[in-house]
Amino acid sequence: MTERAQLASQVPDSEKERLFNEVKADLRFGDYLYGCYECGICVAVCPSARFYDFSPRRIAQAVAREDVELVWEQMNGEVWECSQCFSCLLCPRGNNPGGIITIMREVAVKNGLHSAQQALEGYTRIIYKIMSTGTQVSPDMIRPEAFPDWGPTAKETADNLEVWRRAMPPDTMHTTSASWEVDDKTLTELYLIWHLSGVLDMIKALDESLHMILVDVMEEKLEEAGYPLS
Amino acid sequence: MSSDTLLIIGGGPAGLEAARGAADLGCKTILVERLSRLGGTPISANYAALTHGMRDASEVMGEMIAAVDGDPLVDIRLNTSVTACSGAAGDFSVTLTRGGTDETVSVGAVIVATGFEHFDPGRANQQYGYYMYDDVLTLQDAEKMLKEKNFVRPSTGKPPERVCFIQCVGSRDRRIGNEYCSKVCCGVASKQAIEIRQLLPNCRVFIFYIDMRMYGYWENEIYWPAQEKYKVSYIKGVISEIVMKGDRLMIRGEDTTMNRPMEVPMDIVILSNGMEPSGGTKAIATTLGLRQNTYGFINVAHDTLDPVSTSVPGVFVAGAAAGPKDLDDTMGMAGAATMKAVGAIRRMARGAAIKA
Numbered sequence: 001m002t003e004r005a006q007l008a009s010q011v012p013d014s015e016k017e018r019l020f021n022e023v024k025a026d027l028r029f030g031d032y033l034y035g036c037y038e039c040g041i042c043v044a045v046c047p048s049a050r051f052y053d054f055s056p057r058r059i060a061q062a063v064a065r066e067d068v069e070l071v072w073e074q075m076n077g078e079v080w081e082c083s084q085c086f087s088c089l090l091c092p093r094g095n096n097p098g099g100i101i102t103i104m105r106e107v108a109v110k111n112g113l114h115s116a117q118q119a120l121e122g123y124t125r126i127i128y129k130i131m132s133t134g135t136q137v138s139p140d141m142i143r144p145e146a147f148p149d150w151g152p153t154a155k156e157t158a159d160n161l162e163v164w165r166r167a168m169p170p171d172t173m174h175t176t177s178a179s180w181e182v183d184d185k186t187l188t189e190l191y192l193i194w195h196l197s198g199v200l201d202m203i204k205a206l207d208e209s210l211h212m213i214l215v216d217v218m219e220e221k222l223e224e225a226g227y228p229l230s
Numbered sequence: 231m232s233s234d235t236l237l238i239i240g241g242g243p244a245g246l247e248a249a250r251g252a253a254d255l256g257c258k259t260i261l262v263e264r265l266s267r268l269g270g271t272p273i274s275a276n277y278a279a280l281t282h283g284m285r286d287a288s289e290v291m292g293e294m295i296a297a298v299d300g301d302p303l304v305d306i307r308l309n310t311s312v313t314a315c316s317g318a319a320g321d322f323s324v325t326l327t328r329g330g331t332d333e334t335v336s337v338g339a340v341i342v343a344t345g346f347e348h349f350d351p352g353r354a355n356q357q358y359g360y361y362m363y364d365d366v367l368t369l370q371d372a373e374k375m376l377k378e379k380n381f382v383r384p385s386t387g388k389p390p391e392r393v394c395f396i397q398c399v400g401s402r403d404r405r406i407g408n409e410y411c412s413k414v415c416c417g418v419a420s421k422q423a424i425e426i427r428q429l430l431p432n433c434r435v436f437i438f439y440i441d442m443r444m445y446g447y448w449e450n451e452i453y454w455p456a457q458e459k460y461k462v463s464y465i466k467g468v469i470s471e472i473v474m475k476g477d478r479l480m481i482r483g484e485d486t487t488m489n490r491p492m493e494v495p496m497d498i499v500i501l502s503n504g505m506e507p508s509g510g511t512k513a514i515a516t517t518l519g520l521r522q523n524t525y526g527f528i529n530v531a532h533d534t535l536d537p538v539s540t541s542v543p544g545v546f547v548a549g550a551a552a553g554p555k556d557l558d559d560t561m562g563m564a565g566a567a568t569m570k571a572v573g574a575i576r577r578m579a580r581g582a583a584i585k586a
Contacts, residue, residue: 035457038466038487061487065463093454 004076007114008069016072022107023063023071023100032099036064042088042097054081056088056097063100071104079104080119112205124210127203132217134190135179139165188225191218195227232320232578233338234258236571239312239514240343242270243557244549246294247564248341248571253303257572260305260335261298262312262326264510268295271345275370278377278425280557281417282451287377315340315518319544320578338575339544340518341567342528344510346550349400349408349503358396358472358501365390365479365498366472369418372500376425383497385477390497393426394436394481395419396469401504401554402440408525412504413554417448419502420456427460436463436496438483445556467492472499504554511551518545527553538567546571 023029042056043049049056059078062070079101088097108116120127130136144155157164161176172180182190194200195218204211219229236252238245241263252259265274269291272280277287298304307326314325322340326333348370351360360366364385375381383390397419401412416439423435437456442464444453456462469483478495485492507526515522521529521541528547531539538546546567549560 035454035464038464058488064457065465066461 004073007076008073011072013068016068019075019107019111019113020066020068020071022111023075023103026103026106028099028103032096032103033060033063034093034095036060036095037093039092041090041092042095045087045090046082047085047087048081048083052081054078056082056101059101059104060091060095060097063104075104075108076113076115079108080115109206110202112202117206120206124207127207128210128213129178131190131194131199131203131214133178134182134186138178139176184221188221191222192225192227194218195222195229200229232575232582233322233336234575234579235260235335235337236568236575237262237312237322237324237335237337237340238343239340240270240345240510240549240551241265241268241306241308242343242345242549243272243291243294244345244551244560244564244567245270245341245343246291246298247561248343248548248568249301249304250294250297251565251568252572253298253301255568255572256303257575258303258305260307260326260337262307262310264309264311266309268299268306268308271347275348276374276377278373279421281414281421282448284421312514312517319542319574322544338578339546339571341564341571342511342514342518342520342540342545342547342551343549343564343567344514344551345508346505346511346554347508349412349506351399351501351503353400353406358399358469358499360501363472363474363479363499365496367498367500368503369415369422369500370503372422372426372498373418376422376429379429381426381429389430390433392434392436392494392496393423393498393500394438394469394496395423395500395502396481397437397439397442397502398468399501399503400506408504408506410525410554411443413443413445413559414556415502415504416443417445417452417556419500420444420448420452420462422500423462424452424456424460427462434463435460436465438465438467438469438481440466440468465492469499505550507551514551518542520545520547523553525553527551538563538570544571544574 038057038061040057046056048054059074062074082098082101084098086098126136129138139161142154142158144158147154165174165176175181200214203214215229222229235258238248238259238261241261245261246268249259249261272287272291279285280287280290307328310326310328312324313327315322317323320338322337324335324337326335348368351358351368358366365383382388397415400406401408401410419437423437426433426435442453457464465485467484467486469481471482473480475495478497479499480493480495481499483492511528512526515528519542523529528540528551530537530547530552538548540547548563548567549555
């Protein structure tokens, strides 16, 4: 029995049905899926389909046929192989397979599905950066070992990061741990948004240790603002 | 001496429309119907809603009958068959037989509108067990229940939870000898699928097909709503066999686009049986000496450019007697055949007048 089949047998049908209904209940769903000719034009234009055992047709088909079991399987695998380029909008029926995948991914993330955890594993550092600083990348991410293709430039840049940053005209750029300096008021608002919109909860479902670190970072400012995290 | 009367054989949609058209043109018409009432197959086979347009079949046929019934130019002969014919265009001598009594009439032209019959799924083989399983139906069986708004499993009398259609039963099949597409079954099955979903919103409906052939507006008026609004599942693949499992039917096939074999339970299986020439069509072809194709349908002069002239001058054909037709085609053919038949009568009358 494959790992996924084993997982599938442990999840009750009612849970798979609930996740499927969550996909269907999305406001965008009605605009993303009409009916499927099963013609394969979406696969023909799909870059991911050339490299993986991935087919936007199979996704559209499974959802259109309301094949709850298969949709569940796809949410636990295939959907993460889509590059979200939306070439599949070529569909003659006006379907948007990439958009259906967007919804399926969101449902997978919101419900902390194992596949979402796996897919987002590689992005932990970026999620941490965005959520703690409001900026996606920071100069201190430049490490020679991470950018061997830069040659000696990477090392030189990394060694003298402070100096390079000070050489930039705007004051807000004189930082190495974020793309630019974010003031306290902005950070507090940002943390409030993560907190109140449920993004922190979503992170908790996906990656508990990341959640702990983020709470640590945000706690003080949120408490000062009158929104204790606990 | 040429006759100014047109003989129309068959009182279904094609014959009724031809009679109405001929009367409008001021042509005397004899309309012969083998059965005791007009209306043809839509009535005898209990059609519910017509494909497409979805109008009530009895209502539509009632209107068509009312358009000719009582018209002094249309002489309606029920319970009557055409049993012999001699002469030629402009002056046919035709024997009409009613309850063992013969009458000979003189007519100038003939329109054959003797239609089709539904393929009998037990005729050539028992692949799907139509005569074995109560819950294996034909489109006509399903249509009858849908007309009564009471769609249930014949074996239990209870509403089904899973229903499927098997397309191309008796059509596109070299083994059976019917190599043609029957044209209407895709639309009729999809229409019935919609009606089943309307009656039983919790019932899942599947259509197993080889190709969906949804011409023109059938696409957006039937196929798309069936799939998009009524969530009918269309699966490309032919079912190989039906077996009983418990008290349910188990169908076997391949879900070809998903690349996997299927073995799924159904409560009702509807065979989308196609068209064959009716007994009346085959008989009249012999009586009138009309050339038939290998399937028994009446040959026309040119399938594309003259779809209503037959191999006998002065004899025309309308509707499914000339091969599988939907109602759109049938009505168009009836008009074209009437135009040609009345035209032929008038031309010969004019010729006679000039000679005199």
